[in-house]
Amino acid sequence: MNRILLFLVSVLLLTACSNKFSKIFKSKDYEYKHKMADKYYEQKNYNYAQQLFEDIFPYIKGTTGYEDAYYKFAYSYYNQGDYLNAENFFKSFVENFPVSPKGEECDFMRAYCYFKQSPKIDLDQTNTNKTIGLMQTFINTHPSSAKSKEAASIIEKCREKLEAKEYRSAELYYNLDFYKAAAIAFGNVSDNFPDSKKADVYKLQVIKSYFKYAGMSSEQKQIERYEKVVAECADFAERFNDSKYLEEVAKYKTQSNNFLKNLKK
Numbered sequence: 001m002n003r004i005l006l007f008l009v010s011v012l013l014l015t016a017c018s019n020k021f022s023k024i025f026k027s028k029d030y031e032y033k034h035k036m037a038d039k040y041y042e043q044k045n046y047n048y049a050q051q052l053f054e055d056i057f058p059y060i061k062g063t064t065g066y067e068d069a070y071y072k073f074a075y076s077y078y079n080q081g082d083y084l085n086a087e088n089f090f091k092s093f094v095e096n097f098p099v100s101p102k103g104e105e106c107d108f109m110r111a112y113c114y115f116k117q118s119p120k121i122d123l124d125q126t127n128t129n130k131t132i133g134l135m136q137t138f139i140n141t142h143p144s145s146a147k148s149k150e151a152a153s154i155i156e157k158c159r160e161k162l163e164a165k166e167y168r169s170a171e172l173y174y175n176l177d178f179y180k181a182a183a184i185a186f187g188n189v190s191d192n193f194p195d196s197k198k199a200d201v202y203k204l205q206v207i208k209s210y211f212k213y214a215g216m217s218s219e220q221k222q223i224e225r226y227e228k229v230v231a232e233c234a235d236f237a238e239r240f241n242d243s244k245y246l247e248e249v250a251k252y253k254t255q256s257n258n259f260l261k262n263l264k265k
Contacts, residue, residue: 021048030059034069041072050076067097074106078113087113108147111135115154121165128158163193167202174209179216183209200236200243207232207252214256223263229256 024036037052053073060066074089090110094103111134118128135151135158142148170185183206190202210232214225233253237246 025051025055030056034060034065037069038072041076044079046076046079049073050080067100067102070096071102071106074109078109083113083116087117104142104145104147107141108138108145108151111138111151112154115158118158118161121161121168125162125165128161131155132158159193163189163196163198166192167198170202170205174205177212177216179209179213183213200240200245203232203236203240204245204249207236207249211252211256214259219263223260226256226260226263229253230260 024033027033033052033056037049037056040046040049040052050073053069053076056069057066057073060069070089070093074086074093077083077089078086087110090106090113093100093106094110097103100106111131114127114131114134118131119125132155135155138145138151139148145151166185166189170182170189173179173182173185186202186205186209189196190199190206193199193202196202207229210225210229214222214229217225230253233249233256236243236249240246243249
């Protein structure tokens, strides 16, 4: 019974709030509507605030309150999780108010909206790449900003996501026994992320992939392909001379050289 009563009370309150907002929205007193938009914004009722701000824009454009209203309007979308529209209005804010003290913040927020739209690793990473580009532009444009450190951290997180996506794709080729494709894909990960903590792991996977590819090749092609393994092992030793995988790489090199001796007899 208490649950039913609570539900009815909630419905009545929502109806009352909706009726009150409807009266405000229909009002022709735009100063009053502006005041209520600010009030709804302060109360974190961003849906109502957004609707009122949008409605009064034609009447307050060019006034001293327009900039603040537009700023809150953009954040109203952001705080409702509508990052697509929020990005657009943060961008518009910077364009419409180029000398605003809030411009730097909105410039950052525009890039941050793309970061909020960055999807899971397995999905298309267009927004992740967009985030990197915009955050780097922000750092270049505002080098002394307090947000520059956060922007750099976000770039690093995005690069880690792109790195993980590329690695998963390479790993899939390997698990499906497409060893040549795997070797190329692992090589791309290694080349694209040379400063990665896992760079030597990727290079090791290149060696493993080429070794398996050589092993499943016809005898007439094995010499060339085992020589490729030996070359990759030499490159690994030169690039990662302190790697914990050096011993494992040396074994692949030794095995490949042994196969080559037998093949060249």
